[in-house]
Amino acid sequence: MARIAVVAGDGIGPEVVAQARKVLDAVLPGVQATEYDLGAARWHRTGEVLPDSVLTELAGHDAILLGAVGDPTVPPGVLERGLLLKLRFAFDQYVNLRPSRLWPGVAGPLGNVKPGEVDLVVVREGTEGLYAGAGGSLHRDTPAEVATEESLNTRHGVERVIRDAFARAGRRERRKVTLVHKTNVLTHAGSLWARAFDAVAAEHPDVDTEYQHVDAAAMFLVTQPQRYDVVVTDNLFGDILTDIAAAVTGGIGLAASGCINPEGAYPSMFEPVHGSAPDIAGQGVADPVAAVLSAALLLEQLGHAEAAARVNAAVAAELAGRTPGVPLRTAEVGDRLAAHAVS
Amino acid sequence: MARIAVVAGDGIGPEVVAQARKVLDAVLPGVQATEYDLGAARWHRTGEVLPDSVLTELAGHDAILLGAVGDPTVPPGVLERGLLLKLRFAFDQYVNLRPSRLWPGVAGPLGNVKPGEVDLVVVREGTEGLYAGAGGSLHRDTPAEVATEESLNTRHGVERVIRDAFARAGRRERRKVTLVHKTNVLTHAGSLWARAFDAVAAEHPDVDTEYQHVDAAAMFLVTQPQRYDVVVTDNLFGDILTDIAAAVTGGIGLAASGCINPEGAYPSMFEPVHGSAPDIAGQGVADPVAAVLSAALLLEQLGHAEAAARVNAAVAAELAGRTPGVPLRTAEVGDRLAAHAVS
Numbered sequence A, B: 001m002a003r004i005a006v007v008a009g010d011g012i013g014p015e016v017v018a019q020a021r022k023v024l025d026a027v028l029p030g031v032q033a034t035e036y037d038l039g040a041a042r043w044h045r046t047g048e049v050l051p052d053s054v055l056t057e058l059a060g061h062d063a064i065l066l067g068a069v070g071d072p073t074v075p076p077g078v079l080e081r082g083l084l085l086k087l088r089f090a091f092d093q094y095v096n097l098r099p100s101r102l103w104p105g106v107a108g109p110l111g112n113v114k115p116g117e118v119d120l121v122v123v124r125e126g127t128e129g130l131y132a133g134a135g136g137s138l139h140r141d142t143p144a145e146v147a148t149e150e151s152l153n154t155r156h157g158v159e160r161v162i163r164d165a166f167a168r169a170g171r172r173e174r175r176k177v178t179l180v181h182k183t184n185v186l187t188h189a190g191s192l193w194a195r196a197f198d199a200v201a202a203e204h205p206d207v208d209t210e211y212q213h214v215d216a217a218a219m220f221l222v223t224q225p226q227r228y229d230v231v232v233t234d235n236l237f238g239d240i241l242t243d244i245a246a247a248v249t250g251g252i253g254l255a256a257s258g259c260i261n262p263e264g265a266y267p268s269m270f271e272p273v274h275g276s277a278p279d280i281a282g283q284g285v286a287d288p289v290a291a292v293l294s295a296a297l298l299l300e301q302l303g304h305a306e307a308a309a310r311v312n313a314a315v316a317a318e319l320a321g322r323t324p325g326v327p328l329r330t331a332e333v334g335d336r337l338a339a340h341a342v343s
């Protein structure tokens, strides 16, 4: 039976995670969930971000479901570096998976894009690049200050995430992978990415490929998001592109993500892309769809593809049935989704 | 009398630059233009990208007007690093200025944004960050390959571009500057940018300020581009954000840019954001508006604010008068713009 660690976190995190658990319990009865108290609240209370003992315990689970961590009073970087990125790196979650669909019933911001037309997934590298934490500064707070950030890219790290992208594309209908980088400026890393991409592409003659500079991709995600199937890119570019993809498909309120260690050597982590939204926390009005879709990714990763499909179908029905402007109640949405997923 | 170096370049470059010159000649009679043959064509013919002698000659001009350089047969990086970036760095063009307006008459892609509502300018740093060319690789073409790219940021470089952004904001109606970075992950460079921003902000109590992470800014540029006035950001973030800003305001076909050395110690360079568009080159159908708007930025930089305003008014009239779907003729648009600008 699947053993899930649950980090509900701060703000609306607990509210949306409760719905994701409802749905999980419905489609996978008997799932064992253990709650871990991590995030801004714990940091404020104890000064702890992620004690080693907790990291070890988390490692013993099949997957982690996370709500949202953070609030405006925590200094930037503390929870990001100390918790979220720490988990991605410690658990070698090198596939940061971010699907974007424009669901029927959802009013996207783009006038010329119809529901159902956008169905893409960004495979963002999760353990390298500018997120490596390599950098420093000299002469801080003087006119001579210099600060650096270094993007570290290995053939090992780049090739494995590209392989994952091609494998995913091979299972999809359009079978297309777009590499996004900035090879004309970041020539060293760009060349590594491009050569690894070409090598893996050569092993997948059945998959179409294209390359785009990140600035062009950012533009085309707005003007023609329909053109993308699987996008593979580095850590920072993926961070930016997935927020654009979320924006054009109805907002981060609907965007799910998985930080995946495909080999299963470590637990993968699943979380909505949205944050803790302190402004609406505690009111029971947060949309739990992103958290529930993240639970569907979790199910898929653990091999429960059929249960995942049922959750996705429930979300599709929920979104198609919404009337724009009518406020939602978090718990009611969760109830409907759970009921639909087992109906 | 203003001495302008003209680099028409490749593809549609010469076609659109010809219109920009028509307009310049109309509003600033007697402007002296010297043509320089640089770009893909020259590289193919001679192997030269930017001979030192040409760089020296360019330095003797008041400004450079560039069309577009490149074609798909030139390896990535050759013209970008050897020509465009070389000029930005050699001429210390640290303010990369990219205004975005949703002009009346232009159908933007966003359903809920009305013409006239978007009027923002991105002040992109132009001489530092990941564009410094600092990086390398080891064990190339082996499984052990590692490739790095380093973002270099100095207090000197960061503070001066932030100062420029505040100065611009002070001359605008809304007087607001948004700093975009990724302080929660790129903690060293992010901290430098944030501290320099706060220091300059303290000298401008009349200017409103806000901070956004780059992923959030990428999203808000799609969902709420109206909220921005002046955006200041680093070289790479600016590259990406300005393409999004262009996309939501009608595409890079309308986007102008200036690579500016505000002190005038070196010539500033003005160019449309679009590329050489080989697919439509030579047909006389390219839209010269971006090139003409770039010429307006040139006029402004050289102190001809009134002439610049007349060019902008001509563009406004041109765009307001267009019928969607009716093909345009490059030269006719140029004629109309030149005539309107002096009417």
Ligand SMILES: CC(C)[C@H](C(=O)O)[C@@H](O)C(=O)O
Binding pocket: A080, A081, A084, A085, A239, B184, B185, B215
């Ligand atoms: C919170 C932050 C560290 C994180 C990232 O940059 O990866 C977030 O933006 C995301 O996309 O998951």
Ligand SMILES: CC(C)[C@H](C(=O)O)[C@@H](O)C(=O)O
Binding pocket: A184, A185, A215, B080, B081, B084, B085, B239
């Ligand atoms: C061509 C390339 C070097 C350039 C850049 O990245 O700055 C372009 O994308 C731009 O935005 O002017």
